[in-house]
Structures are given as C-alpha cells and as structure tokens.
Amino acid sequence: MNPYLLEKNKSLLSYNTFHIDVSAGFFTEIASRDTLIQLWQDGVFSQKHMIIGGGSNILFTKNYEGVVLKNNLKGIDVIREDTDYIWVRAGGGELWHTLVMFCVERNYGGIENLSLIPGSVGAAPLQNIGAYGVELVHTFYELEAMDLSTGGFRIFDKSACGFGYRDSVFKNVLRGKYFITSVTLQLRKQPVFHVEYGAIRQTLEAMHINTYSVKAISDAVIAIRRSKLPDPEDIGNAGSFFKNPEIDTTFYTSLKQKFPQMPGYAVNENKTKVPAGWLIEQCGWKGKRVGDAGVHKDQALVIVNYGKATGDEIYALAMEVKITVKDKFGIDINPEVNIV
Numbered sequence: 223m224n225p226y227l228l229e230k231n232k233s234l235l236s237y238n239t240f241h242i243d244v245s246a247g248f249f250t251e252i253a254s255r256d257t258l259i260q261l262w263q264d265g266v267f268s269q270k271h272m273i274i275g276g277g278s279n280i281l282f283t284k285n286y287e288g289v290v291l292k293n294n295l296k297g298i299d300v301i302r303e304d305t306d307y308i309w310v311r312a313g314g315g316e317l318w319h320t321l322v323m324f325c326v327e328r329n330y331g332g333i334e335n336l337s338l339i340p341g342s343v344g345a346a347p348l349q350n351i352g353a354y355g356v357e358l359v360h361t362f363y364e365l366e367a368m369d370l371s372t373g374g375f376r377i378f379d380k381s382a383c384g385f386g387y388r389d390s391v392f393k394n395v396l397r398g399k400y401f402i403t404s405v406t407l408q409l410r411k412q413p414v415f416h417v418e419y420g421a422i423r424q425t426l427e428a429m430h431i432n433t434y435s436v437k438a439i440s441d442a443v444i445a446i447r448r449s450k451l452p453d454p455e456d457i458g459n460a461g462s463f464f465k466n467p468e469i470d471t472t473f474y475t476s477l478k479q480k481f482p483q484m485p486g487y488a489v490n491e492n493k494t495k496v497p498a499g500w501l502i503e504q505c506g507w508k509g510k511r512v513g514d515a516g517v518h519k520d521q522a523l524v525i526v527n528y529g530k531a532t533g534d535e536i537y538a539l540a541m542e543v544k545i546t547v548k549d550k551f552g553i554d555i556n557p558e559v560n561i562v
Contacts, residue, residue: 331413
C-alpha cells in the first residue's frame with residue numbers, strides 16, 4: 223500500500239499565507255523519506271507538480287492543474303560541534319522560525335536576526351532569505367536534496383548553491399529539479415552580533431537592554447517585525463512582496479541629487495541597494511486599498527489581502543505599484559514572491 227494519499231481537488235486556502243481560495247488537481251503531504259521515495263518511484267514527480275513549504279512566498283492567480291506536494295519533513299538535530307561552532311540540521315518541512323527558536327534557546331549564534339521570517343526551512347535556501355543585515359548564506363553549511371530526474375540524493379555545499387541577493391541556483395538553472403530534504407547550518411558558540419541595520423539598536427535601547435545576547439537580538443527583531451508587518455493569520459500577505467533593487471552607484475548618486483532623502487546601502491563599489499518600501503511609499507501607495515487588495519498602512523513593501531481579493535487582483539495592484547515606481551524613479555522593482 224502506498225504510504226501517501228493523493229487528495230483530489232484539494233483547497234489550498236489554508237496552505238498559502240495570502241489566503242487565496244484556489245484548488246490543486248491533486249495534493250499530498252510528504253512527512254517521511256520513504257514517502258518521498260515512493261512518490262518518485264510512482265512517477266508523481268514526472269507529472270506537472272509544485273512543491274510548497276509554508277506557502278508564505280506564493281501568490282496563486284488560478285487553480286493549479288497538477289500535483290501540489292507539501293514538504294512536511296520534520297526534525298532538528300545537533301550533528302556536530304567543535305570549540306567554536308555547532309552544526310544544526312533541520313528537516314525541510316520545519317517552520318523556519320521553529321529552527322530559529324531552537325537555536326536562540328540554546329544560544330547558538332547566527333540566525334537571530336532572521337527571527338519570525340515566515341516559511342519553511344526547505345524554502346530558505348531557494349531565495350537566500352535575509353533580514354536586518356544577515357542572510358542565510360552567512361550560516362549555511364550544506365543541504366541535502368533529491369534529484370527529481372534520477373531519484374538519487376545529493377549534498378549541496380555553499381558554493382554549489384550559487385547564493386546571491388534573494389537568489390540561488392534553485393531559483394534559476396536548477397528550478398524545479400530538486401526536492402530539499404534538509405538544511406544544515408554552522409552556528410557560533412560565541413555569537414557575533416549585528417545591530418547596525420534597521421531599528422535594532424534603537425529597539426534594544428527602548429527595551430532597556432544594554433548587554434547584547436542572541437535572545438535579546440531575536441526579541442528586538444520580533445518586536446520590530448510585529449510592529450511593522452501584519453500577521454498572515456489576521457491579514458493575508460506574503461511578507462515583503464518586492465526585492466530591494468540594486469542599482470548602479472552612479473545612477474543612485476544622480477537620483478540622490480533629485481531626491482535628497484533617498485536612502486541607499488552600498489553593496490559594492492559599483493552597486494547600491496535602495497529600499498523598495500521607501501520607493502513605493504514616495505509614490506503614495508502606503509495604506510492605499512483597491513477593493514480587498516492593498517498596500518499595508520505600516521509597511522509599503524507588504525501587499526495584503528483584506529478579505530476576498532483574488533490572486534489576479536493582488537497581482538494587478540502589484541504591477542501598478544511597479545509601473546509607478548519605474549515612472550517616478552526609473553528603477554525596476556521585481557517581485558520576491560513566486561507568481562503561480
């Protein structure tokens with residue numbers, strides 16, 4: 223007997239944080255390695271399919287006429303340690319924040335700035351998640367994934383993943399070719415704290431915290447995110463909808479003359495990153511609502527579903543925002559969210 227059930231015409235309403243009411247032709251959850259292998263042997267991965275984790279980086283604009291497979295591989299384990307570092311491996315179906323809290327509670331340093339990011343562990347390497355000056359690449363050690371063309375398993379080290387800003391080989395050349403089963407991080411026993419980005423330092427001061435710790439940084443990040451970002455349980459959203467654009471520094475310098483308040487962060491000597499939220503806010507979108515689709519009142523980078531908005535309506539609003547930013551600043555902003 224197969225160790226899985228393929229549900230037909232399954233509603234995906236509770237499997238995406240935008241709360242879009244679409245359905246999958248077929249749906250199943252993968253909670254064990256045996257199930258994953260059996261699905262491959264049965265040819266499910268050779269059919270039209272989509273792999274999802276927490277559903278926090280997807281905008282469905284229509285029903286999915288294929289098989290949706292939810293990565294539900296769990297487990298968090300310490301697999302190795304030495305004097306300075308500790309290696310933690312987590313199943314691809316674990317919630318990312320659950321892994322962060324596991325590490326924070328044990329004072330393992332490196333991902334505390336990534337607290338409360340929605341989504342699964344398996345999805346984290348796809349776009350090299352990041353926040354408040356820290357990216358996954360800074361602690362990433364390796365991942366294991368099934369090659370969907372052969373059914374074999376492969377280990378990817380950091381260099382093989384081709385990490386970039388919100389990017390990896392799994393978003394381009396290897397898109398849809400692997401199923402990530404686990405991710406291993408290399409964390410510090412003596413943490414190095416990053417408090418220079420965003421409002422972390424001011425938040426710590428407001429919380430009367432003078433001595434930095436992994437927990438203190440995590441608490442500050444959680445407080446900031448909760449104050450600025452809507453809870454997907456309350457208002458449908460996928461967090462940051464757009465990536466922060468990286469533009470030529472010479473172009474940024476010329477824009478700065480026209481828009482003196484424009485913030486920018488040097489990526490290297492040739493590129494400057496501009497906050498997409500600032501650009502969107504300057505175009506008057508913050509808090510604007512079109513039907514049940516809108517731009518959040520506290521964070522212009524977040525597009526929300528206030529109730530019954532369709533994926534098409536949310537996407538149309540996002541494209542209007544993109545066009546307006548391009549017209550005003552000459553800068554292209556591109557979705558961080560996967561459009562299906």
